[in-house]
Amino acid sequence: MQSFTEENYLKIIYHLSVNNDQAVQTNAIAEKMQTKAASVTDMIKKLADKKLVLYKKYQGVHLTETGKQAAINIVRKHRLWEVFLVEKLNFKWDEVHDIAEELEHINSAELVERLDEFLSFPKNDPHGDPIPDKHGKFDAVPFTRLSKLKTGEKGLIMGVSEHSSAFLKHLEKLGLTLGKTLTLTTITDFDGSVEIIVEDKKISVTREVAKHILIRI
Amino acid sequence: MQSFTEENYLKIIYHLSVNNDQAVQTNAIAEKMQTKAASVTDMIKKLADKKLVLYKKYQGVHLTETGKQAAINIVRKHRLWEVFLVEKLNFKWDEVHDIAEELEHINSAELVERLDEFLSFPKNDPHGDPIPDKHGKFDAVPFTRLSKLKTGEKGLIMGVSEHSSAFLKHLEKLGLTLGKTLTLTTITDFDGSVEIIVEDKKISVTREVAKHILIRI
DNA sequence: TTATTTTTTTAGATTTGTCTAAATATATAG
DNA sequence: CTATATATTTAGACAAATCTAAAAAAATAA
Numbered sequence: 154m155q156s157f158t159e160e161n162y163l164k165i166i167y168h169l170s171v172n173n174d175q176a177v178q179t180n181a182i183a184e185k186m187q188t189k190a191a192s193v194t195d196m197i198k199k200l201a202d203k204k205l206v207l208y209k210k211y212q213g214v215h216l217t218e219t220g221k222q223a224a225i226n227i228v229r230k231h232r233l234w235e236v237f238l239v240e241k242l243n244f245k246w247d248e249v250h251d252i253a254e255e256l257e258h259i260n261s262a263e264l265v266e267r268l269d270e271f272l273s274f275p276k277n278d279p280h281g282d283p284i285p286d287k288h289g290k291f292d293a294v295p296f297t298r299l300s301k302l303k304t305g306e307k308g309l310i311m312g313v314s315e316h317s318s319a320f321l322k323h324l325e326k327l328g329l330t331l332g333k334t335l336t337l338t339t340i341t342d343f344d345g346s347v348e349i350i351v352e353d354k355k356i357s358v359t360r361e362v363a364k365h366i367l368i369r370i
Numbered sequence: 371m372q373s374f375t376e377e378n379y380l381k382i383i384y385h386l387s388v389n390n391d392q393a394v395q396t397n398a399i400a401e402k403m404q405t406k407a408a409s410v411t412d413m414i415k416k417l418a419d420k421k422l423v424l425y426k427k428y429q430g431v432h433l434t435e436t437g438k439q440a441a442i443n444i445v446r447k448h449r450l451w452e453v454f455l456v457e458k459l460n461f462k463w464d465e466v467h468d469i470a471e472e473l474e475h476i477n478s479a480e481l482v483e484r485l486d487e488f489l490s491f492p493k494n495d496p497h498g499d500p501i502p503d504k505h506g507k508f509d510a511v512p513f514t515r516l517s518k519l520k521t522g523e524k525g526l527i528m529g530v531s532e533h534s535s536a537f538l539k540h541l542e543k544l545g546l547t548l549g550k551t552l553t554l555t556t557i558t559d560f561d562g563s564v565e566i567i568v569e570d571k572k573i574s575v576t577r578e579v580a581k582h583i584l585i586r587i
Numbered sequence: 588t589t590a591t592t593t594t595t596t597t598a599g600a601t602t603t604g605t606c607t608a609a610a611t612a613t614a615t616a617g
Numbered sequence: 618c619t620a621t622a623t624a625t626t627t628a629g630a631c632a633a634a635t636c637t638a639a640a641a642a643a644a645t646a647a
Contacts, residue, residue: 408607
């Protein structure tokens with residue numbers, strides 16, 4: 154069993170490596186963990202001793218298969234709890250992250266399986282992220298981004314790649330929530346902002362925001 | 371905000387003082403915390419610095435009003451989570467304690483209130499213990515014990531004063547669960563065991579077990 | 588390819604909660 | 618009321634996770 158802190162390191166290393174197979178750098182971990190590079194080096198050594206990561210000095214880290222499974226399990230718990238908070242306790246999608254950060258460390262395999270069942274085995278969390286099954290498997294549904302759409306193209310909002318409360322509240326206010334269908338009408342050359350139509354309403358979205366809206370065409 | 375460990379100390383001091391207004395002794399805390407008296411002294415000093423307990427050397431501790439409210443809040447969370455685990459996730463009453471020990475430390479007032487509402491504001495946990503409301507208030511329903519009943523007396527099982535899994539499983543097997551009505555037929559002088567009738571079945575219960583069955587006449 | 592910048596690691600210190608062993612205070616027994 | 622036993626505290630140490638400052642390695646630029 155890992156400590157609370159070790160689990161957070163594993164999760165962060167996982168998130169930093171899931172989109173590219175590169176070794177994860179000490180500084181990148183330090184930034185996400187809100188700590189210093191020296192502390193990260195210490196912890197990495199500890200995780201390497203436990204065979205949860207592969208580590209070569211100055212070369213960054215990779216998760217081992219064991220480490221990866223541990224990380225995925227934490228992600229699974231985090232996302233299941235988020236579903237619980239939104240579906241059962243009526244929290245909004247921008248309110249659940251911090252609470253789930255705590256709940257994800259509760260240690261009981263039985264609890265997770267029963268929660269999963271109680272929630273009817275959800276496939277995605279309230280932000281559209283996939284929920285790994287009990288074996289750590291999940292489908293990586295292909296997606297594009299609103300910022301990559303061409304004029305006239307239509308798509309469905311299937312997720313976000315930025316999870317801050319401020320960002321999610323902003324989307325909510327614009328009516329850009331999961332499952333909504335949109336059509337891109339205009340791309341502004343000047344600043345890259347896009348005009349879209351959602352539920353017959355015309356909305357303008359900055360390029361920065363559009364980059365973080367995941368679309369299934 | 372208190373640390374995980376501080377919260378456990380507060381909770382234990384609360385449980386040790388709730389049934390008698392005496393100061394709580396260092397050794398008693400050490401036993402419940404599964405630690406050494408020296409460690410308890412250290413922690414007590416820390417809690418005293420934070421004004422959560424009143425402490426005089428060699429004289430044990432009392433909770434302050436602030437400390438008591440903090441402790442009651444942890445108890446509230448523990449018992450609400452137990453209700454959730456039993457009512458919603460179908461755990462048995464002997465399976466929930468350890469998981470609730472972890473869940474009770476989750477820090478979100480909003481979460482607790484919504485959980486309370488989701489569970490329809492339960493008054494008691496799966497072992498019959500009262501759940502404090504959000505202001506820390508709860509009714510101390512008077513009770514006696516099966517071991518105190520006289521021959522021929524009737525009563526209703528309203529709780530237990532021993533929460534170990536082994537004990538709860540034993541009661542379950544005997545059919546002695548919350549809400550059951552029983553009649554005491556015989557008290558054995560020799561060993562203090564009692565014969566009772568529950569749902570038309572005759573059962574013999576040792577004195578030690580009878581002591582931990584709480585009865586409302 | 589040498590110099591400079593960036594990244595990472597080491598060394599040594601700090602904090603939290605714990606421990607053992609020894610010292611001190613309180614309670615109990617004769 | 619003294620001796621003994623029990624309970625508690627102090628002193629000093631340790632492990633986990635962190636930090637700062639300095640050293641070392643790797644990457645980048647001139």
